Amino acid sequence: xxxxxxxxxxxRLVPGRRLVLCGVEFEFPFGLFGHxxxxxxxxxxxxxxxxxxxxxxxxxxxxxxxxxxxGADSIRLLEAVVALLRRxxxxxxxxxxxxxxxxxxxxxRVQEMRERLAAPLGVPVDAVSxxxxxxxxxxxxxxxxxxxxxxxALLESVS
Ligand code: MG
Numbered sequence: 001x002x003x004x005x006x007x008x009x010x011x012r013l014v015p016g017r018r019l020v021l022c023g024v025e026f027e028f029p030f031g032l033f034g035h036x037x038x039x040x041x042x043x044x045x046x047x048x049x050x051x052x053x054x055x056x057x058x059x060x061x062x063x064x065x066x067x068x069x070x071g072a073d074s075i076r077l078l079e080a081v082v083a084l085l086r087r088x089x090x091x092x093x094x095x096x097x098x099x100x101x102x103x104x105x106x107x108x109r110v111q112e113m114r115e116r117l118a119a120p121l122g123v124p125v126d127a128v129s130x131x132x133x134x135x136x137x138x139x140x141x142x143x144x145x146x147x148x149x150x151x152x153a154l155l156e157s158v159s
Contacts, residue, residue: 001156001157002093002154002155002156002157003052003053003054003090003154003155003157004052004152004153004154004155005047005048005049005050005051005052005053005152005153005155006047006048006051006150006151006152007043007044007045007046007047007048007049007050007051007150007151007152007153008044008047008148008149008150008151009040009041009043009044009047009148009149010040010141010146010147010148010149011032011033011034011038011040011146011147011148012032012033012145012146013030013031013032013033013144013145013146013147014030014031014032014033015029015030015031016031017030017031017032017033017038018031018037019031019032019104020032020037020038020039020074021039021040021041021042021099021101021106021109021113021147021149022039022041022042022097022099022113022114022116022117022130023039023042023073023074023075023113023116023117024109024112024113024116026104026109027104028103028104030144032146032147034064035064035069035070035071035072036062036064036069036070036071036072036073036074036077037071037072037073037074038074039074039075040099040147040148040149041097041099041113041130041149041151042074042075042077042078042117043058043074043149044097044149044150044151045078045095045097045117045149045151045153046058046074046077046078046081047151048095048151048152048153049081049082049085049092049095049153049155050081051153052090052153052154052155053085053088053090053155055084055085055088058077058081061077061080061081061084062077062080075116075117075120078117078120078121079120082120082121082122085155086158089157089158089159090155090156090157090158091122091155091156091158092121092122092123092127092153092154092155092156093123093127093154093155093156094123094127094128094129094153094154095117095121095123095127095128095129095151095152095153095154096128096129096131096151096152096153097117097128097129097130097131097149097150097151098131098132098133098149098150098151099130099131099132099133099147099148099149100132100133100134100135100141100147100148100149100150101132101134101141101147101148102134102135102137102141102142102143102144103144106130106132107132110130110131110132113130114128114129114130117130
């Protein structure tokens with residue numbers, strides 16, 4: 001049995017924060033603002049995984065009112081989501097992410113990001129796709145006010 005899920009996330013770019021996308025840190029004068037490390041593509045991926053299993057969303061699982069998740073490494077949160085899915089009888093088949101960002105350049109780091117996500121997902125690197133697009137300078141993302149990401153993930157029942 002297969003189940004599919006989608007996820008979306010967006011965070012504001014602010015000065016004085018690290019920029020972490022798919023667990024990979026970028027040299028950039030701005031970072032994403034949020035309670036955790038604000039890794040928007042990893043958040044979108046977790047929501048896709050939870051959505052596929054109809055297990056709610058990361059806001060429900062890791063509330064931003066909980067000091068335990070302050071500054072949290074989103075890759076650790078992803079491990080927790082995958083562990084929850086395993087307990088519910090699911091394994092990840094594949095995932096596909098699109099990052100919407102005017103800057104920095106994502107493409108040179110894509111391989112690193114795929115490897116970073118494949119490990120916690122428990123899948124080979126060729127089952128994780130990371131893509132990026134600019135917004136052609138349109139809207140708040142085009143104006144570099146934030147970075148967004150969308151994800152789709154497929155789960156397969158273990159039994
Ligand atoms: Mg988020």
